[in-house]
Amino acid sequence: MVGQRKIRLYVTVGQRMLRDSLLFQLLLNDDVELVGESETGVDTLNRLSATRPGVLLIEENLQDNDGLTIAESALSLQPSLSVLLISDTPVSTGRLAIYLEAGIKAVVSKHQPVQELMKTLLYIRNGQVYVSARNTAADDTPTALAAYRALSGREREVAHLMAGRVPVRDIAEQLGVSCKTVHSYKDRIFVKLGFERLPELILFMHRHQHGATS
Amino acid sequence: MVGQRKIRLYVTVGQRMLRDSLLFQLLLNDDVELVGESETGVDTLNRLSATRPGVLLIEENLQDNDGLTIAESALSLQPSLSVLLISDTPVSTGRLAIYLEAGIKAVVSKHQPVQELMKTLLYIRNGQVYVSARNTAADDTPTALAAYRALSGREREVAHLMAGRVPVRDIAEQLGVSCKTVHSYKDRIFVKLGFERLPELILFMHRHQHGATS
DNA sequence: CCTATTTGTAGGAATTTCCTACACGCAAAA
DNA sequence: TTTTGCGTGTAGGAAATTCCTACAAATAGG
Known part of the structure; x- marks a missing residue:
């Protein structure tokens, strides 16, 4: 009873190397089903209705746009979507508040361990908001x-x-x-x-x- | 007879998430032995003589310095070192030439698949230079x-x-x-x-x- | 037409994963 | 102090996986 249904995951990450290595990690979990991936924000929006993801894992800084904007558009298209934002920098409480306000379910920074990403993904799978304990400093394991x-x-x-x-x-x-x-x-x-x-x-x-x- | 001795690997990558996910990948290979890791260039140089890596996997753009400079210093300290540079952008032939000139054994861009990294690592393990087939465009599998x-x-x-x-x-x-x-x-x-x-x-x-x- | 490789099929051995078991000791509760 | 209970050292079983080897039929190259 770890998790009910599979996580239909869409991943939007610009650099192939990061996207790949994240996906290799995430796909090790049986509950994760990849429904789509993109490098850019517009592409993500275009493919959203066709792929119908349950969770959108998206970088904050995309080449063509910023993740927050894309996430908001995506949410208006599909309000049931759970968005997990990957930020480039540690997230301040203030920024976090803005994100949550926008309907984003969780934020993980690139300075956190990967495991944090998986953990967060599992948490937000059912639409819950997840704020990790201390995501400000170099907490670590x-x-x-x-x-x-x-x-x-x-x-x-x-x-x-x-x-x-x-x-x-x-x-x-x-x-x-x-x-x-x-x-x-x-x-x-x-x-x-x-x-x-x-x-x-x-x-x-x-x-x-x-x-x-x- | 795939590979003779273990690869003593040192990894210098700024962002924890990328470093972790790369390491998880690389460490799946029995031949890879992690001898050290850093977020910054100076730290890398400091710990070099104590860890004596055979291969240094280092990002091009570090927070404190640029990877090329660090790599050159590292090479002067330990000429037997094989340096694998991870660049943020696709590498042009010209840039590649400069890198090779500097004694770097190979360059992989973050726009290439992760597997490329492992493959390259295996190639350069014995000090050989490795130039991947076509690393300019979006080649892909x-x-x-x-x-x-x-x-x-x-x-x-x-x-x-x-x-x-x-x-x-x-x-x-x-x-x-x-x-x-x-x-x-x-x-x-x-x-x-x-x-x-x-x-x-x-x-x-x-x-x-x-x-x-x- | 004949040899060499590929393809469909499967068996064996060693390892790994996932559970369950159980005695013993130490610690908290009664 | 006696009991109850949890953690620890130990191990067994079942099922799955990995890594090899095998081998006949199909096929592709000469």
Whole structure:
């Protein structure tokens, strides 16, 4: 009962590289269904009625227009649309208020981690507004960090080894337990930290100096 | 014998969102070992000798400096370094020449697909220079597209269904073959198109109108 | 017409994912 | 203090996935 129906997603991001890497991330989630993508605002508006997205993920600064304007037009065309704006800079409370006023459901800045984007997307899927806890400063994985500190000894060992890309088999051997046990640790670690795939853990461990392999 | 030793990668990208999503991509490859990351050029230079990367992936336009300058400094500090520059705009032949002159191994623009980045990274890992085929215009998955057209009938059917997130089991049933067979198709499709994970296929199919699931 | 490759089909082994289980210890509640 | 309960170390099972290998029929090139 995580989420009811699929998220019909439309993505408007100018640069292909960012759009692609965002989409690769987002599409890993089964609930995300891509219904369209554009580089520009006008193109987005043109294709809106044909694609009928539930969520529009759109950059604030587009080549041809600004995202806010496009979002407003889109909302007038299709009021049920949930708009998630990606801003280039951290969002001040004042700006945020303006956005919300305009009917935008959430704003994520490019200075926030990608995971934030997915999280926000999941939140606003049903038309709810979502304001992330502290999106002003360089907050960063505060949740994950707290969770990490709460890991048990064994879990940390495994987390460390996994982040160093040590194969499960070797970890099991080193710790003198069965592979199954290692997998259990892995599962628990991922659940506790809220991660889905190895790169997330690697990156996290690296960033918190817990990952030094050698 | 795909690649000899691991790629010791240092990433300098200003915006967290882009950096993260690029890293998530790149770290999916076992051969990539992240040794450091920075948002700024000076920070990169400071940490260079401590991290000793083999490849420096750096944005052209940094907040504090321009990537080219930083790259040149980095190269004088550590001549064995392979620098991969990420430019904001498509790269003209002239600019490319200047970059190569400066000792940069390759340039990828943000208007190119992410896969291009990984491909390039793999190419330059051993110090070779890599100039992608046509990086001027909106080329785009020309390889994959050609490969797609060369898929056999059965393969296309499976590709289509998989892109629509139909479970393997259901595909097998629909086509009246065993799950194993479907997996074989899947493997072949991925090999032929040069993809690694489902989102790539989904995106590709979507972009070429082959993915419409009703 | 004959060899070489592609295509449709599938099996096996190793790994991974997702659950469930369960004893033990420590901590809070009674 | 005795009980109840949650977290931790440990592991098993089922299903799915990945990575190979196999092999006959179809087909394309000579």
